[in-house]
Structures are given as structure tokens and as C-alpha cells.
Amino acid sequence: MPLPFMTSAGQSGAAEQPDQSPSPLPHDVREHWRRPYRPGPWRVGGAAVLLLLASYMLFSALIIAMSGAIPGALVCLGAAAAVIGLALRLLRVGVWVSAYGLRRVGLLNTVTLGWADVAAVRTVQQPVRWLGLPRTVQGQALDVVRAGDGERLRTLLTDHNADFLARPEAFDRAADVIEGWAAESRSVAEGTAHRW
Known part of the structure; x- marks a missing residue:
């Protein structure tokens, strides 16, 4: 399975450069959902710890099964599968964009908005949660x-979440790319509507 956020050692310098294309939508296939930034080290580290825990649980299930306690092994196996699922979901959390709209993937839910439903995407200064914890910082x-009622939806990204903590340049790049997707997709949608 290809992992687009992984690069080989020879390409690491080129991969760190911001996208220099004039269009914020540099992809040929705009209909595919994609996250316009890489998962941060806190998110990847948390998923790695969960997978390490799951490996211990799988090893425990093997030992329990070899001792003859099959129901206990099945419980341990089910718990390990749940932890693996949680780790994979943690890696998918974030903002995804496509020609269809904007998708915010959370740990327990996913919210999708079409570009016609989005009036604006903007960066604001406000108190934000530090790594999703109750503690807030500026x-x-x-x-x-x-669009329509002008209601502000739940915050998409912050510069103190698991993807951008201590990486302000990465947050600025991701915010610019998402704002670019929103502006260009809305203009494409409006142009299509005017043609009809």
C-alpha cells in the first residue's frame, strides 16, 4: 500500500519544500479526497504507542491461547483489534479536501460540507486547546x-493540535492550501452555475 506521506531518503529535501505550483489545486484528479498536509509527529507518535500496546496484547492473546483458555484469548484478541482500529483512526483524523467539499474527520465522527455550503475559510487568533486537552492557550x-446563516462551525485546525504543535510554518502552509482549495472550488462552482 503506498504511503504518500512517506518519502525516501533521497527525496526528503525536495519533500520538505512547499508546493511551488501556481494553483492551490495541483492534482489532476480533484475528485479524490486528500489531506493537504502531513500528520504531525505527536499524532504519529500516539498511533505508534497504540500499535505497540496492541502488539503486547496480541502476544498476550497467543500465550493465553496456548495455555488453553480460549475465551480469555478471544477477549484479548478483540481488545487488540479495537486498539489497532483506534490507532488507524487516529492517523486519519484531520481535514480532507476534494472538488466536492471539505471533510473534517474526527476520532468518533466525520462532518462533510460541500463547497456551496462554505461561505469562507479563514485563520483567526483565539484561545485554542493544547493537544486537544482542556487547557487553552492563545x-x-x-x-x-x-453559507446562508453565517454560522461559525467547529474549528478545523489549530496551531497547537497534534499535527502542528511547535510547527507554525506547517500550520501556515496547511491553512493557505485549504483556503486556496476553498477559494478555487467556490469560483469553479460559481462559474459552472453561471454557465447554466
Whole structure:
């Protein structure tokens, strides 16, 4: 399975460069959902710890099964499968974009908005949660304003979440790319509507 966020050692210098293309939508296939930034080290580290825990649980299930306690082994195996699923979901958490709209993937839910439902995507200064914990600090957040009623939706990204903590340049690049996707997709949608 190809992992687009992984690069070989020879390409690492080129991969760290921001996208220099004039269009914020540099992909030929705009209909595919993609995350316009890489998962941060805190998110990847958390998933790695969960997978390490799951490996211990699988080893425990093997030992329990070899001792003859099959129901206990099945419980341990089920718990390990749940931890692996949680780790994989943790890696998918974030903002995804396509020609269809904007998708915010959370740990327990996913919210999708079509570009016609988005009035604006903007970066604002506000108190934000530090790594999703109750503690708040002053920082930047990427917010979406719904078209029609002008209601502000839940914050998409912050510069203190698991993807961007201590990486302000990465947050600025991701916010610019998502704002670019929003602006260009809305203009494409409006142009299509005017043609009809």
C-alpha cells in the first residue's frame, strides 16, 4: 500500500519544500479526497504507542491461547483489534479536501460540507486547546463560516493540535492550501452555475 506521506531518503529535501505550483489545486484528479498536509509527529507518535500496546496484547492473546483458555484469548484478541482500529483512526483524523467539499474527520465522527455550503475559510487568533486537552492557550485556528446563516462551525485546525504543535510554518502552509482549495472550488462552482 503506498504511503504518500512517506518519502525516501533521497527525496526528503525536495519533500520538505512547499508546493511551488501556481494553483492551490495541483492534482489532476480533484475528485479524490486528500489531506493537504502531513500528520504531525505527536499524532504519529500516539498511533505508534497504540500499535505497540496492541502488539503486547496480541502476544498476550497467543500465550493465553496456548495455555488453553480460549475465551480469555478471544477477549484479548478483540481488545487488540479495537486498539489497532483506534490507532488507524487516529492517523486519519484531520481535514480532507476534494472538488466536492471539505471533510473534517474526527476520532468518533466525520462532518462533510460541500463547497456551496462554505461561505469562507479563514485563520483567526483565539484561545485554542493544547493537544486537544482542556487547557487553552492563545493561538491560531482555521475556521469555516457556513453559507446562508453565517454560522461559525467547529474549528478545523489549530496551531497547537497534534499535527502542528511547535510547527507554525506547517500550520501556515496547511491553512493557505485549504483556503486556496476553498477559494478555487467556490469560483469553479460559481462559474459552472453561471454557465447554466
